[in-house]
Amino acid sequence: MFFEPMIIISKLSEIKFTNLIFLIIFILAFFCSLFTIFKLYIYRNTLKNLHFTFLNIEKMLKHPLASRLVRMNFIVNNSNNKNLKKALEIWKFKYNEIYNEQLDILINQTKEHFALNSYSKKILFRVLSIKNFYRTRQLYKTSKNIYQKVNQIYLETQKVTKAEFLLRDYHIVLQNHINDLSDIVLKEQENNELNIDKKIISNYQETFFKKMIVCEYYIKIGNFKEAYSKLNFLSNNVVEYIKFLDDHYKITKFFEFNGVLDSKLQEIKNKLQLDTKQENNQLISSQIYLLENQFLEKNKILKNFYLMLKLNKLF
Known part of the structure; x- marks a missing residue:
């Protein structure tokens, strides 16, 4: 135990x-x-x-x-x-x-x-x-x-280059608008919807091209103030060019369908009250023919004057 x-x-x-x-x-x-x-x-x-x-x-x-x-x-x-x-x-x-x-x-x-x-x-x-x-x-x-x-x-x-990038974007947008506008004008001319001398259109496009080069130059050298001024001026030119094309298109249609000169011509014809049975029918017809030629000449002069006015305003 x-x-x-x-x-x-x-x-x-x-x-x-x-x-x-x-x-x-x-x-x-x-x-x-x-x-x-x-x-x-x-x-x-x-x-x-x-x-x-x-x-x-x-x-x-x-x-x-x-x-x-x-x-x-x-x-x-x-x-x-x-x-x-x-x-x-x-x-x-x-x-x-x-x-x-x-x-x-x-x-x-x-x-x-x-x-x-x-x-x-x-x-x-x-x-x-x-x-x-x-x-x-x-x-x-x-x-x-x-x-x-x-x-x-x-x-x-970046604060400095931001201004450059914005100007380059502005430049690209303007260039695209000008290119699109040129395509539209070419298409309308081919369809005979825009009766403007091709030389005038060519002068516009050449001027835009030169101004774009100038804007690019000022952006490249860093003169942003001048580049902005040139781009704004070019933008206004493009707007005026669009207005010119639009107004000319309207004027062309206006003269073709509801032109003032055509209305005046028709009014004169009505006032003369032509009567083919009258003895002086040949004389009256010749007078009407002369009046028609006169108004057609005035019509042409007015169109040229309007084109010159638009060109002077743009440039």
Whole structure:
């Protein structure tokens, strides 16, 4: 009976010892798992920061800001915009500061700390550290700030190029309208619906073509004020040309069907009260013939005068 409690105590102690061992193993495994997760977190975020730093550097190297500043410089040299000239000097200074100083330092620091210009086998051990984690995070923040500065300069230049883009859109719209109008006129002439001298139409189209070239020139050299003025003037010319074509079409139909001269001619004929049985029928007929010729001449003169009036008003 005395040995039974001892046996029970010994078994309990063995169970406690076994449980203690399992508990220790569990705790060690738990902390190892936490440490592994922490190292993976450090490794993942270090490479993530490094990756985004690379992307920002690549974006800055391929950024269209340089070509935009070249365009701004061309505009300044061909215009008298003093405000744009001052703004360009500031943009150039910021550009040189970013690309010749800040970006170079960023690239050199990245290469120096992580040997990115070689495929070293030890790079994994250099990356897997808290120190490098903070380094990559700082490099990423620096690259992000520099990239934001580049974008800020680009957005400032966008205010200038926005005017150029709007003028080019205006130019394209006018060109399309002129082309459509030429097609319509050609079609109406082929159908004998528009009796206007082809030389007059050709002169209009040639004038429009020359004015479009002038507008394109002023847009190209950056003289936006003059380009806008020329485009507005050309737009008014196109409107007047459309009115001219429309009025001429109406006048042609008016003379053909309800013309004033034809009405007057018919009125004179009625007043003469022609009588084929009268002895002077031949004389009266000859008089009517002369009157008809006179009014036809006046009709022709009036049409030519109206065309000249429209041409003078347009040009």
